[in-house]
Amino acid sequence: MEKDAEGFYTPASDSKAEAPAPAPAEQEDTADPGAGQTDLIKSTFDVTVTVGDQQLDPNSPLYSVKTFEELGLNEDLLKGIYNMGFSKPSKIQERALPLLLKDPPQHMIGQSQSGTGKTAAFVLTMLTRIDYSKNEPQAICLAPSRELARQIMSVVTTMGKFTKVVAEFAIPEQLPRDATRVSAHIIVGTPGTAVSLITRGVIKTSAVKIFVLDEADTMVDKLALGPQVLKVKRALPTNCQLVLFSATFSDQVRAHVNNLAPGANKIELKRNEISVDTITQFYLDCKNEDAKYDALVGLYHLLTIGQSIIFCKAKKTADKIAERMTSEGHKVASLHGSKEATDRDSVIDRFRDGQDKVLITTNVIARGIDIPQVNMVVNYDLPMMSERQQEPGVNDRLDLIPDVETYIHRIGRTGRFGRKGISVNFVHNQKTFQDMMTIQQATGRAITKVETGDYDMMDEQLRAILKKK
Numbered sequence: 001m002e003k004d005a006e007g008f009y010t011p012a013s014d015s016k017a018e019a020p021a022p023a024p025a026e027q028e029d030t031a032d033p034g035a036g037q038t039d040l041i042k043s044t045f046d047v048t049v050t051v052g053d054q055q056l057d058p059n060s061p062l063y064s065v066k067t068f069e070e071l072g073l074n075e076d077l078l079k080g081i082y083n084m085g086f087s088k089p090s091k092i093q094e095r096a097l098p099l100l101l102k103d104p105p106q107h108m109i110g111q112s113q114s115g116t117g118k119t120a121a122f123v124l125t126m127l128t129r130i131d132y133s134k135n136e137p138q139a140i141c142l143a144p145s146r147e148l149a150r151q152i153m154s155v156v157t158t159m160g161k162f163t164k165v166v167a168e169f170a171i172p173e174q175l176p177r178d179a180t181r182v183s184a185h186i187i188v189g190t191p192g193t194a195v196s197l198i199t200r201g202v203i204k205t206s207a208v209k210i211f212v213l214d215e216a217d218t219m220v221d222k223l224a225l226g227p228q229v230l231k232v233k234r235a236l237p238t239n240c241q242l243v244l245f246s247a248t249f250s251d252q253v254r255a256h257v258n259n260l261a262p263g264a265n266k267i268e269l270k271r272n273e274i275s276v277d278t279i280t281q282f283y284l285d286c287k288n289e290d291a292k293y294d295a296l297v298g299l300y301h302l303l304t305i306g307q308s309i310i311f312c313k314a315k316k317t318a319d320k321i322a323e324r325m326t327s328e329g330h331k332v333a334s335l336h337g338s339k340e341a342t343d344r345d346s347v348i349d350r351f352r353d354g355q356d357k358v359l360i361t362t363n364v365i366a367r368g369i370d371i372p373q374v375n376m377v378v379n380y381d382l383p384m385m386s387e388r389q390q391e392p393g394v395n396d397r398l399d400l401i402p403d404v405e406t407y408i409h410r411i412g413r414t415g416r417f418g419r420k421g422i423s424v425n426f427v428h429n430q431k432t433f434q435d436m437m438t439i440q441q442a443t444g445r446a447i448t449k450v451e452t453g454d455y456d457m458m459d460e461q462l463r464a465i466l467k468k469k
């Protein structure tokens with residue numbers, strides 16, 4: 001990979017590929033586009049939540065000393081927040097909001113653990129900065145997947161319920177094909193569609209005051225997204241406020257993010273603080289790759305005690321497992337980037353609503369997706385990434401190494417805002433075991449072995465988590 005003047009990774013000049021090199025034999029599913037919008041439906045599940053207690057614990061990422069009133073938010077937004085059932089800010093909200101709302105506006109690079117309320121911090125900033133009397137785009141927020149963009153839109157409209165906000169999607173198949181001008185205050189979308197709408201003049205950028213990148217590290221790091229994000233940035237006024245949030249910023253990516261938002265205020269986590277400690281991590285030692293399927297089926301009763309997400313490395317694997325389990329009488333859904341936009345929307349909405357309890361997927365929803373009732377995550381395949389090894393005098397070589405950041409995001413689909421959750425990794429040989437050990441070492445959290453078939457411990461934990469009110 002090479003980087004340009006603003007620190008973005010760009011494809012190496014000799015590379016024709018738009019995306020990182022695929023894993024051998026199977027193409028990985030990274031995030032992105034699809035379309036359609038429906039209001040997200042509230043889950044009917046009851047889960048035990050101890051958020052109140054954690055918001056009083058100074059060591060918790062949910063702790064704050066201040067109230068929302070003290071953070072400089074206007075009445076309409078306070079009404080929106082309380083209407084959502086929030087009573088106190090989390091740590092990231094308490095720390096970030098005063099910096100984000102300062103005048104003159106300053107860039108922000110904000111890091112906080114998964115499920116600790118980063119979305120509210122940037123959505124409240126966009127809603128505060130808008131001049132509602134002007135019907136033109138003033139805030140653009142981009143995310144790596146259609147599913148995440150739809151979720152952010154839902155937060156914008158719910159939190160902005162008492163304002164006059166108008167928001168529009170920049171995701172595939174959402175706007176009518178002949179649309180010529182968007183007059184919404186806030187645009188929420190994915191990079192490819194945003195670039196296309198800006199290039200065609202459908203989204204005018206001259207009045208944009210704030211540009212938010214959710215999951216900012218992947219937005220600048222991935223070969224497919226980085227150049228598009230850069231194109232959007234170049235179309236914005238030079239004094240536009242840049243707001244970059246994520247739970248992870250690898251050392252490698254941090255320099256690029258800093259270049260993108262020079263002089264930004266920064267809220268950073270120490271390496272050992274990044275993983276959420278309300279997620280108990282397990283692993284299953286499977287005899288071989290094929291035995292992973294049997295292990296998953298053996299876990300089915302646990303997967304359906306609450307709701308679960310199964311992560312695979314490839315779309316093909318996700319489809320294959322889902323088809324086989326369905327044909328054997330199990331009820332599972334599958335979601336990945338090759339499905340039609342409308343299918344993707346209905347799959348995630350049904351899962352959000354609790355109509356489907358097991359979702360088999362790829363990295364497409366590894367980041368950002370907030371479905372509080374998910375209490376179990378399975379890494380059917382560990383997340384891997386390719387790293388270019390450069391040896392003098394030898395052609396570049398791509399090695400597959402464990403993708404620690406993606407692992408943190410994947411397991412972070414459970415354990416949201418103080419809830420408890422469990423994760424299970426499948427390993428099936430020395431290499432996959434070593435890869436998992438690398439992840440354990442990097443995250444500093446224990447991953448405990450569970451004997452195949454002896455799931456009492458996980459069963460007990462899940463039932464304790466999912467006590468009906």
Ligand SMILES: Nc1ncnc2c1ncn2[C@@H]1O[C@H](COP(=O)(O)OP(=O)(O)OP(=O)(O)O)[C@@H](O)[C@H]1O
Pocket residue numbers: 051085086087088089090093112113114115116117118119120246247367368369370372412416417
């Ligand atoms: N102050 C608050 N009080 C109560 N609940 C909150 C508060 N702030 C956020 N939440 C809830 O916490 C959950 C997680 O928030 P959010 O999705 O913003 O997390 P995040 O930090 O963006 O996570 P990720 O890194 O996975 O994207 C959401 O269900 C949200 O509604």
